[in-house]
Structure formats: structure tokens, C-alpha cells
Amino acid sequence: MAGFKITVERRLLPSKKLEIAAPILSILVALAISAIPISQGGVNPITGYYELFYGALGNKLSLTETFAMFSPLLLCGVAVALAFTCKFWNIGAEGQLYCGGLVAAFFAVNAGGLPAPVAIPLMLVAGFLGGGAWAAVPAVLKVKLKVDEVVTTLLGNWVMYYLVSAILFGPWRNPKTGWPESPIIADSTFYPILVPGSRFHFGIVVSLLIAVAFYIILKKTKWGFELLAIGGNPASSQAMGISVARQIVLAAIVSGGIAGLAGVGQVAGIHYHMKTDLSPGFGYTGVVIAMVGGLNPIGVVLASFLMAVVVQGTQAMHRATGVPWALAEVIQGIILLCLLVGIFFTKYRVRRVKA
């Protein structure tokens, strides 16, 4: 046998260069790999990707649509990233989004008399509380009863979805249209549209503010320090006097609340009713965003934008070339998996050495 072998050794210091390069490379590799299903679908990948990028960024309409998607994705990304920071595996952002939307819509439908500068902040609070409350359940189950939160948050999504459905098909069905949606929200609670003639709404402001808040929390506050410690080693943190259980529940509530704000945005910025199809899986994409963004605020912003481009662009590609829309999910999954390969290379050095 030829005289060489492959060695894998752990790096003493994780390579900073690679830590930044890894997400970028993984995205590129993922897009390259995704060319395979595209071509299997009978479409030239180059054409397909052209349609994707043009459809997401190519003209004013596309851009506003992309940003309209960027807003909830950023919120979900931050929500999940915050929870993941203290290793609370919140896969329930989708359900928290719906719950936030539900509570906010309930307020908004009945907010008739209030002026917008009062109504909108209150609606945001309502949505935050809704999402936060829904996230509190699996969090309390985890800290008090040691129930693993991955499954509880996940299954919670289905429970909330059916709850919303039951409500919208039942007592809260829109009497005017008969559709399974809530009555329309009050005028004063409509998110202002920032670019006339488009769906680019005020939600982006909320999202960016939350992203900045996330940055401040992590880099500058006591609480952020504690969350990082808990995520690194809960036992040590407890021994140092950090109240691990309380902080995890708090983080979960804030995380759920932020996801709830995404729901508010969907209600007040896009649909103006509470609907059963409020989100095409933003909560789940939030998980991908959080990981690809490396759980840090800047990364999350960039990753959210990228995912918005992918989702929006795939829709456009679908319309233009007939490539099934399911490709968006495929690409997201492959990006995440490629990222794991990238992470491996930041932690380990692979070399060919003479045996």
C-alpha cells in the first residue's frame, strides 16, 4: 500500500478564518449540490439559478418581496439563535409564531378606537406575550421535569396549528367571507407600507431593532454572559451561582416572544387577518438560519437575508421554469448539512502524511 495515511487532529485554536469562510463555502457548495436536483427536474441549473437570483433581487418588486420575507425570517432566526445560545433547543418557533399572531390578531381585531401609535406597540406586546407564553410550557417542563424540549417544542407546533385551525374554522371564522380566517384587523393596526405599491412593510423595522437588541444582549449585558455560560456548561454555571433554571425559562419566553413578533408581522403586515397559513415554515427555517449564522447576530442577519433570497427566489424559479417549489426546502437542508462539514473543518485539521 502506498506510504501515506490521512490523519485527523483537533485544532488547538479554532481557526477564525475558517469560521467565517465555513458558512460562505457551505452555502456555495450547497448551491452547487442543489444543481443536481434542478437538472434532474429537466432544467438547466444555470438558467434555474439565474431565475432564482433575478426573482429575488432583480427588480423592485422582487426586492420588496424578498424583504417582506426577510423580516419574519430574521425574527425567527434571532428567536432560535437566542434559545440555542443557552442550549434550549427551541424547534417550536413556528408554533410560537402562530400563537403570537393569534393573540396579536385578537387584540388588533378589537382595537378599533385606538390610534396607531398606541395600537401598534400594544399589538406587538400582545404578540410577544402570546409567543412567549407558548414557549414557556416546554421550558418549564424541561427545567422542572427534565422533559427534553426538542420533541415538546416540535409537537407543540402541531398542537398550536390545530388550535388555530379549530378557532378559525369555528368561533372566530370571518362572518363576512365565511373563510377560515379571523375578521379583519382594525385599520390603525395595519403596519405602514414602506415602499408604496409593494408588500414591504413596517415589520422590517421591528426585525432590525430586535436584531440590534440581540447583539446588545449577547455582547454587552450580564444576562447574555449568563446565557453563554449556561450554554457552555450548565453544571458549572449553577455552581457559580447562576440560576440556570430561571434563565433558561426566561430565554425561552423571550425567544418565543420574538417568534411571536414574526407572527404579528404576518398578520399586520401581509394578511391583515389571522389565517391558518400564516407562515410557510418560517419557524423551521429559523433553525437553519440560527445555525448557519453561527448563533451570532451579524451572521443571523446575513443568513436570514440569504434564506429570504432562497425562498423567494425558488418561488420565482418555480414560476419561470416549473422546478417544484419543494426545492427551497431541499436547498435549506443541504446548506445546513454542508455547514456541518464546514464546522468540522474549523475544529479539525485533516492532513495527508507519510506513513
Added chain:
Amino acid sequence: MIEVAADAQTQPNVIEMKGIVKTFPGVVANDHVDFSLEKGEIHALLGENGAGKSTLMNVLYGLYRPDAGEIRVNETAVTFDSPRDAIALKIGMIHQHFMLVQAMTVTDNVILGLHTQGVLIDEKTAENRITELAERYGLKVDPKNFIWQLSVGEQQRVEILKALYREANVLILDEPTAVLTPPETRDLFVILRKMRSEGRSIVYISHKLEEVMDVSDSITVLRAGKVVANVKKTKTSKAELARLMVGREVIFRLSKSEAKIGAPVLEVERLSALNDMKMPTLKNVSFAVREGEILGIAGVSGNGQRELAEVLVGLRRATGGRLVIGGRDVTAATPREIVDMNVGFIPEDRVGLGLVMGLPILSNAIMKKYRDLSKGLLLDYSLASDYAGGLIREFDVKTPNMRYPTKTLSGGNLQKLILARELARDPRLLIAAQPTRGLDVGATEYIRSKILEQRSLGRAVLLISEDLDEILSLSDRIAVMYEGEIVGIVPAEGANVEEIGLMMAGSRRMELAS
């Protein structure tokens, strides 16, 4: 390098290792090491912690792949891809941290990985053979027991049985007596000598000079990854070995100032608690630690020391009794309250309980001070880095950059970091559990001197250690723990080591004033 003229070799060497090199990120663990084992001898591999002894034997056992060098077993060159290859050549290893599956029975652990069984497991046959082997060698163990039911000493017997079951001709023992009481150590030596008389060859890894001089035939000394000596026991002395191990004269006793004892700081009254398996692990433990004194708790690991420390810092709930610190009843206190009472804690499990390895060194340094370094919700990071920098310099934590992840620190520096963090707050009570375990002599001396410094400052120190020498040299009073109880408290001055050894083994108890 001391070379003694070799006596005429009557038999070929069972094991020959030549020029072994093994590196890990940042450290050369084995630097061109030569090692040979004669048939029917007990060969000690001596060196302080971190010298590379375990690494060398892990290479021999196939767990590590050497970067360079050659291994010969019975004159034939071999390469091991995994322990399976070593086991096939009748090499067995008993690790320092037992390689046992807690949730399984003794039998299952012994037959694990064996191929002679075929597809189906035949537990009956295995049990019979295990019982037979156990009787032959005086290793009392019931094959039907689960590992978690066994004491540490019994678990070690299972490890030995594993090797014997596989008919190991070469046995490697890594620091076997770390977990044994003095009487158990004597029993172990009897077993080893019996194996030697059967023609088996034994490698005995240790840093304990007494034992090495007692049980071995020849000794190889490692220092900082290199071999510095290969001698026959009869031709050397404890002092010479010590000097070879460390490279300089070793001070065996630290100087201690006169004791100035004050009021009690920690009062433990009839404390009881359960362990993770919900079994009683602390039974009516009572003692007190006063200002200016070091109370050493002696005892082999696994007799409740870890759980005692956890109860004292609020990580484990007491099921009975009282805990008083500085006059305040803190029996039901949270860890936060204990920290706020200015109690310092150096946990036994450095990495698992003492630090957050993934965070920067700076963050770990400020772990107990960050609240004071904050204004409202915001943490002042520039203040924090000043504070951390000061600590790191003062306590000589060697790192090029305190923003590097904590896991880049070596074992000794990790402990110094913990020490720095705790002592910086000038704790009125310091609880130090196994503070020098696994550290090299330099770090060990430093930590011990710092502990003595606390004492001369008039602070109280509770020292929990399985190293009897450490207890004897540092403590003012010595309490012995056995199976969750304090079986004796004696003054360190003029203490009878034999008595303490017996208490550690459970053979003696004192009448303690309640």
C-alpha cells in the same frame, strides 16, 4: 540519562517499544521513548502527572496510533489499529478511569467485545468461568451484580477479571492504587505477585514512589515525554527516583506556620444526603472548620466526598442535618446564596463543574465577579478584562491571550485559573476537593502553597483529598471519611498514619464526641 549495566538477559523481552513518538495539539507526549518489558517481571513506569506514561501504554494497547516508532511483541513487529489487536496478542490494560458500563452486569462487562462467544451470548458459561477466576485470584466479586452497585475497589477487580478472562500475559495497570485504601493496595500487590509467579508480565504506571519501590522489579522513569532512566529496583533509591522524576531536589514537606485558630466558620451537624442513585451517601456527618485552620478530609474517592462538597455549596440537597456558615443556617441555600456568602469552591471535577471550557479564559476568570463588574443590565467588559488580566498575571496562568478558549489551557493552568477566580474574592471559607489531582509537581507545589497562604491569612479551608501525603502535610486536623461517615477526627500533629489508613479502609472507627 542513567543506564545501569544490564544483567545478562536470560529471556527475550515480551514487549519492546523503540523510538515511540506521540504528539497531541500543542504537546509532545512521548518523545522517542524506548521501553522494554521482560517476561515475568513487574516493571514500573514512573513519572509525575503529565510525563507521558499513560500515553505510552495507550499506544501499546492500541488506543493511540504512534506518530513514529516500532512495537515488538515477542520479537515480532506489530502495528495495532485498535485495542482488539492488542487483546488478540494477550495484552490487557486496566485504566485509571475504569472502562466499565455502569448499567450492565459484571458478566456483560467481562464478555464485552469477545469473539469466542459466537452470535449468541451464553451468560451461564461466562458466569461460571468468572467465578472460577475470581476464586483463583482472590478477587471477590458476584458476576450478577450491576457495576453501579459496586464500590470502586470492587470495580477495579472487575477490570482485572476482564484481563484475566482474556488470558492476558501482559497486564498494564494505570495508577491502580489511586482508588484503593492501604489494605486494598496490599491485596492488589499480592495478586500482582501471584500473576508474576505464573509468568505473566506487568507494567505498573504510577507516580507514587513508595509503591514503586515496594512492588516493582525494574523501573523506567519518564520526564516531560522522555525516558530519563531505566533501572533495577535493587540498584536505586526513593530519593534518587524522586530526583529523576522531577529533575531537581524535591521538598517532601512544605513548611507550615504556627496555627492561629479562631471561631468556627463552617459547622456541619449530622448532615445526610442521597447520591444520584437515591442511595444514602452521607450519613450523619458532623465536623467544623475554624478560622485559620485547614481541616483535611482523608479517604479514598467514592466514599461520599464529592457529594459532601456538593451539599456544602448548595448543589445537592441535604436530607437531614444542618449546615451553618458564618453563623447562618444555610442548609437549604442555593448555590447563589453560598457564593454570596463568600465561600470559595475548587471542585473535584475541574472541567465539568469548575469551568465553562468553551468560553474564553477571560469569561471564566470573571465568573464569580461579573455581577460586581456590571452597572445595571450591562456588563462592563473593559473593567472585566482589566480584572481578569490582573488575576491571570498574579496567579501565573500561562496563556498567550486571555481571549482564547479556556480549553487551550493545560491542566495545571486550568486549576490555577480556578484558584485565581476563587481566591481573588478572599473567601472566608475555601472548599478544595482533590485540588492537585493529575497536576505536575510545579503546579502542585503552587496550589498547596496558596492553600497554606489562606490559612495564614486566617481563613478557613476544607481540604478533601485522596492523597494522604497531601492531607498529612497541609492539614491541622484530619477527618477520615468512609462510606459516607466520618469515622475519625485526629490532630495532624503526631498523627498515626497506620491508624488513619485503617480508618480509611473501614477497619477502625473512633468514638466521636457528638
Added chain:
Amino acid sequence: MTSPTELVMITSILAMAFRMAAPLIYGTIGEAFAERCGVLNLGIEGMMLMGASAGFLVGYGTGDLWLGVGAAAVVGMMLGLVMAFFTVTLGAQQHVAGLGMTIACTGLSFYIYRISIVDVGGVPPHVKPFGTIPIPYLSDIPVLGDVIFNQHALIYIGIILVPLAAFILFKTRFGLSIRAVGENPSAADTAGINVFRIRYLCLAIAGGLSAVGGAWLSLSQSGMFLPGLTQGRGWVCIALVVFCNWSPLRILGGALLFGGIDALQLTMQGIGWRVPYQLFLMMPYVLTIIALVAVARRARAPAALLSSYKRED
């Protein structure tokens, strides 16, 4: 004394319980193998869907349903190996790898379906599902005969799978090695067991079985491949493993319990009770959560679950 119609209804519910339990049996046993060796396979939902999709496409394309099942098994095993690559070889965080797999495979399962099927307008392509195979004599027993012995082939296989899995896990050398790897990989490695190989094998088994569970849904239950086919059953399997304390024999009972509730829910819908049907659809998930809470205290997970193992770290 139950009336004949009540008896018929009970029989039909019980028989349905077995059918609803089938994907849970396959998926949960597969997941148990994965978790017993220390890997949490969150990719199970995606693997089920891929099994459903691939199985349907091959079954539809070749006209041979068993070929479809076989294809699903192969696809599932390959996906299991991919999961193993990420978690075992790369040592990636198991939660993330699993989610990535599920997201990718969920999308992929619909993608390959869409590009393979040309819509013939209106009626989605379907196959004639597996029929029942009554066992002679035994199927004549009142009630029990119809419930247990007049079932589909895949259910018979599933029922046999349970004691087989238990046997493998507890009575063979292979099973002992699996359990050791899941409890203490260092100990297993030191004993000469190839930790990587065991984990790869178990994940292949997990993937294959989950995919067959998915194939059941498309080839046996509905005869079609639809969005939302699995209804999150993969996740229920994850909870079921905990609920049944990682024990294959208990998994049969647990799966039947959940299957029974599903069957009850469908029957209630059919009867037209005036409770919103969504409440029934919600039930499996609520119950799963309750089940998890109930057992969390005393559940004993394999000690090394979620840990990646690298020898020289």
C-alpha cells in the same frame, strides 16, 4: 352484553389500531436502535417521507408494491448512513444534523415525486394498496381473528420485528456491543468494539426501518403520496422511544396505544361528533407530550446518548 354493531365497531377500531400503529412500530424500533447506540436520529421524519416517496414511485412505476418497499428500505438505509457520516465521522451536533436531514429529505421527498409524476389532471396517481392476508384458521376467531390475523403483510412483519429486535438487542453479541456503545463508548472501544461501525450499522437499520414505515403509509394505507402524509409521525416515534424506555417489547404496546387513539379519533370523526375535528387531530401530539412528561422522571436513557465519540480527543 355488547350489541353486534358495537362489536363490529370495536373490532374495526382495534384492527385500525394495528394499521395506524404500523409506521410507529417500524419507525420507533428503528429509532430505538439508533438511540441505543447513542445517536438521536432527528432525521427520522425525513427518512419516513423519503421512504414513502421512493417506495410509492417505485411501486407505481414498476407496478410491484414489494419492489417499492424494497426500494424504500434501500433508500432509508443509505440515508441512515449519511446521518451516520455527519454524526459519527464528523462528530456534528446530533440535533442539528438530524434537523438538517429532515429538512432536506422532506423537501427532497416531494421534489422527486413532483419531477417524476406527470399530473394527469384531477386524479393524483395512486396504486392499489396492499391487501390483507388472512391467516387460515386463526383469522376465523371472533374479534381477535379480524384484528390480528386478517392484516396486511407489512403488519405481520412489523409484529415479528418486535421480538426479533428484542432478541438481537439482549441476547446476541451484536446487541451487547450496541448497548455498550450507547452507554459508554470509551469502554466499548477499549474492549475492542468498533464504535464507528456499530453506530453506522444501527443508523442504517434505523433509516431502513423508518423508510419502510413511510412506505407503509403510501403503499398500504392510502395508496398515494400526499403532502403531510406522515403527519409528524416521525416525531411521535422519537417520543415513543422515551415512553417505552428504549425497550422493543414495550414499543409494540406503545405503538398500539397511540395507534388505537388515532383509530378512535378517525372513527369519531366518521360518526360526526360535534367536537371540532382539529381537537382530535391534536390528540396524538398532546398525548405524546403528556406521555413524555409522565415518564421523564424514571426514563433511563442510554448514558452516552447525544455524545459523539472521538478516540484521541
